[in-house]
Amino acid sequence: MGASSRKNGKTAAKAGLTSRVVGICLLLLFVFIFEFFFRTWCGVQCIRTGYEITDAMERQEDLLDMQENLKIELARLTSPETLGRIAETRFGLVTPGPDQVVVMP
Amino acid sequence: MNWTATGKDRIKRRNRRILVIGWVFSILYLVIGVKAFYVQIIQDADLSRQASCEYKKAIKSKGRRGTIYDVNMKELVVSTGVTSVGAHPEQIKSPHDAARSISEHLDVSEKAVRNRLSKDAPFVWVDRDASPLQAKAVNRLDIAGLEFIPGYCRVYPNKRLAAQVLGFAGVDGTGLEGLEYFYDDYLRGSQRQWTIVKDALGRIFHREAEARPDYAGKNLVLTIDSNIQFIAERAVEAAVEEYGAKSGMAVVMVPQTGAIRAIAHYPSFDPNSFGEYTQERWRNRAITDPFEPGSVMKVFMAAAALESGVCSPYTMVDCENGSYCTGGHVIHDTHPHEQLTLKEVIQFSSNIGAAKIAERVGPERLYETLRAFGFGEKTGIDCPGETAGRLRHYQGWRTIDHATIAFGQGVSVSAVQLLSAISAVANQGVVMKPRIVKAITDENGRIIETRPPETRGRAVSARTAGILKDMMFSVTSEEGTGSRAVPAGYTVCGKTGTAQKINSRGTYENCEYNGVFVGFSPKAAPKLAALVVIDEPQKHHYGGVVAAPAFRRIVLESFNYLDIPPHQESRNYNVAVKSRKKGA
Numbered sequence: 001m002g003a004s005s006r007k008n009g010k011t012a013a014k015a016g017l018t019s020r021v022v023g024i025c026l027l028l029l030f031v032f033i034f035e036f037f038f039r040t041w042c043g044v045q046c047i048r049t050g051y052e053i054t055d056a057m058e059r060q061e062d063l064l065d066m067q068e069n070l071k072i073e074l075a076r077l078t079s080p081e082t083l084g085r086i087a088e089t090r091f092g093l094v095t096p097g098p099d100q101v102v103v104m105p
Numbered sequence: 106m107n108w109t110a111t112g113k114d115r116i117k118r119r120n121r122r123i124l125v126i127g128w129v130f131s132i133l134y135l136v137i138g139v140k141a142f143y144v145q146i147i148q149d150a151d152l153s154r155q156a157s158c159e160y161k162k163a164i165k166s167k168g169r170r171g172t173i174y175d176v177n178m179k180e181l182v183v184s185t186g187v188t189s190v191g192a193h194p195e196q197i198k199s200p201h202d203a204a205r206s207i208s209e210h211l212d213v214s215e216k217a218v219r220n221r222l223s224k225d226a227p228f229v230w231v232d233r234d235a236s237p238l239q240a241k242a243v244n245r246l247d248i249a250g251l252e253f254i255p256g257y258c259r260v261y262p263n264k265r266l267a268a269q270v271l272g273f274a275g276v277d278g279t280g281l282e283g284l285e286y287f288y289d290d291y292l293r294g295s296q297r298q299w300t301i302v303k304d305a306l307g308r309i310f311h312r313e314a315e316a317r318p319d320y321a322g323k324n325l326v327l328t329i330d331s332n333i334q335f336i337a338e339r340a341v342e343a344a345v346e347e348y349g350a351k352s353g354m355a356v357v358m359v360p361q362t363g364a365i366r367a368i369a370h371y372p373s374f375d376p377n378s379f380g381e382y383t384q385e386r387w388r389n390r391a392i393t394d395p396f397e398p399g400s401v402m403k404v405f406m407a408a409a410a411l412e413s414g415v416c417s418p419y420t421m422v423d424c425e426n427g428s429y430c431t432g433g434h435v436i437h438d439t440h441p442h443e444q445l446t447l448k449e450v451i452q453f454s455s456n457i458g459a460a461k462i463a464e465r466v467g468p469e470r471l472y473e474t475l476r477a478f479g480f481g482e483k484t485g486i487d488c489p490g491e492t493a494g495r496l497r498h499y500q501g502w503r504t505i506d507h508a509t510i511a512f513g514q515g516v517s518v519s520a521v522q523l524l525s526a527i528s529a530v531a532n533q534g535v536v537m538k539p540r541i542v543k544a545i546t547d548e549n550g551r552i553i554e555t556r557p558p559e560t561r562g563r564a565v566s567a568r569t570a571g572i573l574k575d576m577m578f579s580v581t582s583e584e585g586t587g588s589r590a591v592p593a594g595y596t597v598c599g600k601t602g603t604a605q606k607i608n609s610r611g612t613y614e615n616c617e618y619n620g621v622f623v624g625f626s627p628k629a630a631p632k633l634a635a636l637v638v639i640d641e642p643q644k645h646h647y648g649g650v651v652a653a654p655a656f657r658r659i660v661l662e663s664f665n666y667l668d669i670p671p672h673q674e675s676r677n678y679n680v681a682v683k684s685r686k687k688g689a
């Protein structure tokens with residue numbers, strides 16, 4: 001009786017140990033698989049962010065080019081020649097004579 | 106029993122097979138392991154390098170050339186992004202089809218593209234300054250053998266405005282003329298390397314630039330005011346057209362600081378297409394070309410006479426009724442005079458009076474005074490190709506040279522040199538160094554270098570300068586030769602000059618003249634000094650007739666723009682108009 005119960009106890013302990021080892025192994029396997037997927041996901045995210053940064057940089061360059069072109073256009077439109085021509089032809093403006101200048105006291 | 110034996114044999118054979126297979130796999134794994142070791146450890150560096158060549162690429166790019174601003178920070182020259190489209194003709198399969206497709210997106214005709222693609226050359230340019238959008242459209246055609254090189258091109262948005270001052274840069278971004286050439290080291294950007302990482306499909310997912318603080322070029326802030334520049338250019342153009350002259354130029358300067366506000370030439374050129382004009386047009390003649398100033402030199406002769414104490418403004422000179430023989434030559438006056446004071450010699454521009462006073466001063470003193478005003482040496486203005494003019498040493502003067510130099514013959518000056526000297530009269534006798542660049546900034550607009558006003562020395566005492574100012578004021582009176590230079594409501598001190606031009610044989614031409622007017626305004630506190638030179642006017646040739654009205658127009662319109670009201674010195678008004686902050 002005693003020997004039988006000892007044997008049963010050993011078997012139960014052995015079975016518990018085995019299931020714990022299996023559990024740990026499964027856990028490690030899960031962690032390993034999780035880490036594997038996580039690393040892959042990080043890599044994909046990194047590359048995707050790289051594409052986004054490249055796109056943003058290209059867009060920035062395009063916008064800077066556009067800004068330069070707009071600056072040139074503005075400089076053309078506000079050049080003394082353009083403004084002088086509009087002032088004279090469209091609005092009939094002339095340089096005031098001394099009698100037309102009123103100095104505020 | 107037999108069954109048992111047979112079963113044991115079968116198990117043995119099975120175990121043997123398993124062992125053999127195990128060994129085979131082990132050997133295979135070993136081979137793989139050895140190969141993996143060889144590849145991963147031994148060949149690691151080589152293979153890594155080869156792999157990086159597949160997905161990593163290094164390209165070089167040139168920084169944007171700096172912008173040139175006027176004194177009010179208005180853009181005079183800017184750089185804009187362009188893409189140069191090139192081709193390797195031998196790699197183009199069908200030049201005809203390619204030319205048709207390419208020309209649809211570029212500003213180049215199909216025929217021109219076809220000719221370029223059909224050339225027997227390893228590389229040809231299809232379009233050197235395509236816009237980035239045009240280049241992208243061509244790139245999308247996916248034609249093998251095309252190459253796209255990003256870069257910048259210079260744009261001059263004001264076209265002809267200050268063209269000779271600004272100069273221009275070539276297609277490779279190197280300054281070739283004017284300030285573009287003189288300040289090329291500051292303006293041009295440097296090269297830097299980009300590392301580009303591509304994926305298997307050739308898409309860029311990472312790029313990194315080498316850190317270069319001097320990548321972008323520096324910006325120049327000029328003392329030039331684009332509005333005054335425009336005013337001066339219009340005035341010169343009108344004078345040249347009215348009098349049928351060959352050309353004309355004007356320089357405007359702040360006498361107290363030496364800041365050049367305008368250098369105008371007519372005819373001019375458009376630096377956006379400089380190749381369409383002759384090289385003659387490119388030159389900044391106000392800096393590079395010497396000319397005989399004529400009677401304007403009488404002001405400096407008078408300065409020598411006053412400063413030496415030989416004469417006072419009221420010292421009488423016999424002007425010989427219009428004809429005087431000296432050194433074996435006869436000198437004439439335009440209008441005969443008998444007795445004139447020194448002041449009247451300047452006012453009526455008597456050659457004989459000037460020659461006689463120069464005799465009293467002596468050659469050494471006259472030479473020293475002219476040198477003190479900066480004649481015969483470069484002013485040091487920051488523009489390329491400056492001439493020093495010509496003023497021979499007094500020991501080499503003959504009697505007639507001594508006489509003619511007093512009224513501006515036998516001596517040559519540049520326009521900027523002459524204006525700098527006259528500005529000294531307005532600046533109480535102190536000669537300022539003319540300057541055209543006010544500051545240099547980095548790409549973010551931070552000032553990294555400033556160019557403050559510099560004095561070149563004192564030419565005459567403040568008292569002498571004051572007397573000269575009064576004499577020059579008399580020139581623009583109703584009776585003076587420069588009366589047409591005075592805008593209503595303002596006071597002007599100036600001097601006219603009419604000089605015969607020297608031909609290639611070294612003799613004077615009878616019918617080719619330079620009409621000159623130089624002066625400053627207002628008299629009490631001069632704000633601007635200006636010089637106008639009209640080259641070979643046909644209808645009239647006197648400086649007081651052809652150049653003085655252009656001076657008047659420049660002063661009137663500039664003062665109107667600068668909010669300097671008329672009569673400000675005679676009536677002490679408090680000016681309440683909106684004042685603009687003007688840089689030096």
